[in-house]
Amino acid sequence: MASNFHFRLSEDLSLILDDADDYNVIIQVGENQNTKEFRAHSVILRARSPYFKVALSTNWITKKDNMIMFNKPNITPTVFHMILKYIYTGELDLTKQSGENILGLLVASDELLLEELFKHVRDYLIEKQTKWVDKNFVLVLNAVFRLDNCKKLQDYCFKSICENPLPFFSSKIFPSLNKEILFDLLERDDLQIKEVIVWDYLIKWGIEQTSGLGNENSDRAKWNNKDYEELKKTLNQIIPLIRFTEISRADFFDKVRPYRIIIPNHIYEEIEEFYYKDALPKTTILPPRTGYSFEIGKIESNIIKPILAKLIVNWIGNDQLYRFKLIYRGSRDGISNKSFREKCKGRVASLVLIKVKDTNKVFGGYSSIGFCSLGNDFTLINSDDYHDFRFYNSSDNFIFSFENSEDTRHMKISRVVNKSQAILDIDRSGFNFGWGSLSMNNINLHANNHSNNYENNLKTDTVYTIKEIEIFNISNQ
Structure with missing residues (x-):
């Protein structure tokens, strides 16, 4: 019968570690004021660690008085004590360790090729999702992104940042973040932060990363063309990741425009056309970040893609933050004048979207005053036994069309011309x-x-059949 006596073995080896009298290795770890010497046995180190099996070979070692001398300044005494405890006894207790020590153990176990220990620490971090990660974003990222077999932990770190990004961006050590890591982060769509804040911190990061700038040359008013060119080289790969269409006109003018020289010409020209001609970029557009979109948040439309909603918001203008609340959908509520008027009453800023049959066309319109039953502020232009005709005034209304749910190349917009007849309220519509x-x-x-009450860009004699229709009430955040 086979028997296991692992506990007693572990206990005896622990005594050898704590009170060794026949050690042949002295390992000095740490640096500056945080250093310590550990005594160990080469036979145990070589048996338990492939790293030490090579490092303690006769070709590498340095001896003094027949004692092997070994230095590991990049590992702290606390972390190395945990490593020796694991090597000698197979025991490890992480419950009372700080996040920094656990992270140090993860990195050290990877370096020392302690695969079992590395996997245990990695899985512990993923399972616990400890709060210290939120407080040490840059430390964690710079460490774990150097490690193989750590993708799940990397994903957790990114997810943690995206859910609460401001502590990360505003941390004092953010400027030291590795460029590849920053690229991977800004490439994500789930970063929950205003895009103008991303831009602000990207500029700060670039300044700190650029030789000749930073603390020694932080006053932009004193920069010359060479300074801007150096900053452009630092940021050239990252700037295309900025969702410029998510930045308001005012912020673009105040915060982006001063750095025009560092933005590639084709990107800047397309963004200018977006702000001043209502034209979406064709080569540099990225979808709004799902975690935080500048104006629209998440629009629950089955008719258009988010990028078209962003363009519509830009047409509305005013640099406001908007919420879109779905109040009517034809496939759910029925497509009829009656169902529309029952669901869409009141003087509320609203957006209508229409998908028509037998074509990819999408039509729509924005009314700052709503559509029907708008109240007493109207002009009664005709009345009979069947209908009242009421016109309502608005200077902000517009109608539009797209060729399909995500194509901006053939978009058309017609703004109201006769403001006193922007909306007709009549029960047969x-x-x-x-x-x-x-x-x-x-x-x-x-x-x-x-009637020529709107610009003539959409005019057609075709009568379309509505396939789907959606109405959203619009409110400021």
Whole structure:
């Protein structure tokens, strides 16, 4: 019968470690004021660690009075004590260790080729998801991204940062973050932070990373062309990761424009066209970050992609933060004038989106005053036994069309021309922009603009059949 006496073996080896009288290795670890000498046995180190098996070979070792002398300044005394405890006894207790010590143990066990120990520490960090990670973002990232077989921990670190990014960006050691790590982070779509803040900290990081700038030359007013060119070299790979379309016009003017010289020309020209011509970039566009989108947050549309919603928000303008609340969907609530008017009453800023049958076209319109039953502020232009015709005033309304749910190349927008007749409230229509400029009559959609109350960019005699329709109420965050 086979028997195991591991506990007694571990206990005896622990005594050898703590009170060795026949040791033949002295290992000095740590640096500056935090150093310590440990006594060990080469036969045990070589048996337990492939690293020491090579490092303690006759070709590498330095001897003094027949004693092997070994230095490991990059490992702290606390961490090395845990390593020796594991090597001699197979025991390890991480519950009372600081996050910094656990991280140091992870890095050291990887270096010393202690695969079992490395996997245990890595899995412990993932399982516990300890709060210290949030306080030492840069320390963690710079360490774990040097390690193989650590992708899950890397993913956890990124996820932790994306959920609460400000402590990371504002930390004093953020400027020392490795460029490749920063690239991987800014490439993510789930970073929950305003894009203008990302831009601000990217500039700060670039300044600290650029020779000749930083503390010795932090006043931008004193920079010359060479300084800007050096900063451009530092940031050239990272700038394309910025979602410039998520930055407001005011912030673009105040915070991005002063650094125009460091932004590649094709990117800057496309962003200018976006802000001043309502044209989305064609080569540099990235989707809004799902965690934090500048104006729209998350728009729950089955008709358009988020990038088109971003463009619509830009048309609305005013550099506001908006929330879009879905209040009506044809496939859910029924496509009819009655169902529309029941769901979409009131003087509330609203967006309508329409997908029509037998084509990829998407139509829509924005009304700052809503669509129907808007109250007493109206002009009654006609009345009979069946209908009241009421026009409402708005200077902000517009209608638009896209060729499909994510294509901006053939987009069209028509803003209101006759502001006193921006919206017609009539019970034989669901909604009616300017008497037929864009209107719903049950399942039919018209865009004839016979009244010329809107610009003439969408005019068509085609009567489309509505396949899907959505209404969103819009409010400031």
